[in-house]
Amino acid sequence: MDRIARTITPVAPFDFELTAGYLTYFQGRYATDSLVDGVYRRLLDMDGQLVLASVSSVGSLEAPELIVELQGEGLTPAVAEVATNKVAWLLGSEQKLEPFYVLAQSDPAMAAITQRFHGLHMPHTDSVFEALVLAILGQQIATNVARIIRTLLIETYGPRRTIDGEIYYAFPRPETLAALRVEDLRGMKLSQRKAEYVHGIAYTALDDPEFIEGLHSLEDEAVVRKITSLRGVGNWTAQWLLIRALGRPDALPLGDLALRRVVSRLYFQDEPQNDAQVEEFCRRWSPYRTYATTYMFTAMRTGMA
């Protein structure tokens, strides 16, 4: 087992615990990710080579610095370089939040939220495929149910590695999910329809990887047009893809019940708002609607809204 250490210098302000904890808020784990005793861990699947990244903070909010310890068989400096870049991406460390914070000052509620969660960056998924499958799994079910299903899928079909007596999982590969029968996915507590969606997306990702992973080079609108042609992917899923997989700052997941609720709670005295009203209202945060959405969800999750 080879080990290499690297550092990452995120764009300030960067709150490591808040950002790494965004995914792992439930018992410090999210199937593929963990945050225990200030160390964020994730098993990276790099062209079939499994590398465990262990990340800890040695800096501060305004002068952030992260230590990334990598371990795996045949770990070379070149591989470590790619792995470090992946970790930087996973933690959204390049995001510049200041312009959004300035915009948030024009609104007392958002100003309070951004102050409370100062330095929270938006975590990203490793691949577009991962974000797509996770979004399908999360459609129209309670987050708790979604978590159970997600964990089951990852721990059943994800590549794994035992290190120091602990099992780590990477997200299942397209070829693995594409090779399954729909009944196998139904065994993962997916509905017939979702099992078909996931299978179809895995098949597409395997058959035409560029269709999925090539979305990085397209404009937001083109991404939405292209990805919603897949069965199981509507606007809500496309917007989450822009946020979670592509790191776009101005996405807005209209149709999201939680978004409607949190906007109505924070700005309309709990008076229910429909999608058109939410869209109209959220214009004030463009071109940073991704950040506004994520911060509102975080506020809601922690009982602040």
Next chain:
DNA sequence: ACCCAGGCATTGG
């Protein structure tokens, strides 16, 4: 026993 929860595709008007 019900009802609902961070949607989508299909169908019927």
Next chain:
DNA sequence: CCAATGCATGGG
């Protein structure tokens, strides 16, 4: 083009 409906699971 828009509204209604089935889908599956687990928690309240």
